[in-house]
Amino acid sequence: MTAAPNLIERLAAARAAGDYQAFIDTVPYARFLNLTAGLDGDELVTTMRYGDHLIGNPALPALHGGTLGALLESAAIFELLWRAETIVLPKTITLTVDYLRSGGPVDTHARGIVTRHGRRVTNVRMEAWQGERGAPVATAHAIFLVIRG
């Protein structure tokens, strides 16, 4: 009996095939948030496709702050995994989100930028935007525990 491929093996297969989405689709919570990811030039952009279940304030309507936090955290983790900054799933140590504007009921995009590559710890800053890239709905920074290959 062969063991099912683990997360890192699935990631390696997805990278070899150039199909990152195949990897993301194996993460249940990423499917719940309607996350997709793809390269835009050199940049890995994670998108949370709009769904009514993501709403936090139906009166506005506005996205739930937790969904934006989760999108930003995911964008950072996908960046670390895609750039092979770690040979294990990064563990979030701390995450700080600044909410700048209310998120409208449309698709939201996010990316993570690694600001420090440590041996055990990596710092990432993130931004999420909807229409205009220059007017982010939220920004964040996070610190992850990683193991570099």
Added chain:
Amino acid sequence: MSDEDLKLKLVKGFSRNVPHNRALGMKIVDMTPDTAVFELPWDEKLVGNPDTGTLHGGAITALLDGCSGAAVFAALTDLVPIATLDLRIDYLRPATPHQPVIARATCYKVTKNVAFTRAVAYHDDPDDPIAHSVGTFMVSTKAGNIKS
């Protein structure tokens, strides 16, 4: 029913009906004049690492954000709209698969414009937390009234 009880009942009803809270399966366990207690049952769809069944950090983030917001509503005299300004979450240990996560948030200070919260997420013992958070909220934003 006192005004305070009525307000807490409104906040409970409001929190319960937030679409994303419903989608997560969040339950309102308790609500007092400055504290909210929410429960997030373990669900396969909220898993972040399918190899271990551990919940995604994002689900804990959403739980702490929603619970902290409810604590602010509970602490306000009037049910005016609020908006999260920032939320910092420290992840202290992974959640145990197949166990519900409880969040307890307290709004410990309200000023004219800003409310301050702290919260912990845990399984059984608040002194053995999975995550700890602090947040700030803008009070009485113009957009959107929660009573509507």
